[in-house]
Amino acid sequence: MVSVEQVSRRFGQLLALDKVSLQVRPGEVFGLLGPNGSGKTTLIRILTGVLLPSAGEAQVAGLDVRRHPEQVKAAIGYATQEASVYRDLTVRENLEFRARLYLETCNVPQAVEETIQRFGLQDFAHQLAGALSGGWRQRLAIAQAVVHRPQVVFLDEPTTGLDPVSRRTIWDLIHQEAARGAVVLVTTHYMDEAERCHRLALLFGGQVIAQGTPHELEQLALQQARVAYSETHLPLEQIRALPGVLDGWPSGNGVRLILEQKAHPNLPLQTVHPNLEDVFIILTRSKGGTA
Ligand SMILES: Nc1ncnc2c1ncn2[C@@H]1O[C@H](COP(=O)(O)OP(=O)(O)OP(=O)(O)O)[C@@H](O)[C@H]1O
Ligand SMILES: [Mg+2]
Structure with a gap:
């Protein structure tokens, strides 16, 4: 469902990704673990059709990211590192906005309602996203990435800055997405969280230095x-x-x-x-x- 073959990406002199290869299957939570600047976001941006690779091949949901970046964008859910929610819209409006981008109008209300329930956002539905605490805003960011039930979900540092209880809740939600059959690719630099992934790739200086289950590593x-x-x-x-x-x-x-x-x-x-x-x-x- 996500297949990356020898992908490299240059920014001028800097080789931000160096021949990265990995495969992620449906139902799997796959973690990209690495320090600041190791290339995690760059890889996610390539796989979400935002950025082109300098070399190599990548397929997401059966689509080549070079040839069909727009179709890739339509097939996935993506929560960026900066918690991509509109602060001046309410929780419900944020979800409706995203759902309308992907779904037929008649399916929007049900998808929004189900997502509000699934993510426990009932009590906040009418609050402005900007007034939520960091943990709840992060929960909304994931909710709006999956409101249309995409088959591939990318979450870039979904738990950064959250307390351990909120982080645990977010990880339960991440696993729920995999349990419904989605491919989930998540980045983190919290080592303890990485243990919650089915498989991991360790990124260092743009290279995958090891990959496997936490036990194999x-x-x-x-x-x-x-x-x-x-x-x-x-x-x-x-x-x-x-x-x-x-x-x-x-x-x-x-x-x-x-x-x-x-x-x-x-x-x-x-x-x-x-x-x-x-x-x-x-x-x-x-x-x-x-x-
Ligand atoms: N648009 C860009 N132009 C130039 N350099 C870039 C660009 N985007 C990323 N880089 C560089 O590529 C390298 C990898 O950055 P990237 O954002 O992928 O790291 P990261 O692993 O996501 O780090 P963090 O944990 O801080 O989010 C860094 O050295 C960064 O400065
Ligand atoms: Mg990053």
């Missing part, structure tokens, strides 16, 4: 390094300078460490399960980066 990272906790009071600079210590940072009463496989840095060590932040640090190390 953990296994890949564990082939290169191990993660440990040490209850030590040594200064951080000294710990980082120990042989075999790749990285370390404060954690509770001690430090969390990334170690070379066979390192014994002479510290009390407890091996711990890597989280996706550890995975990201481990996998980007070989590319010369820090997360």
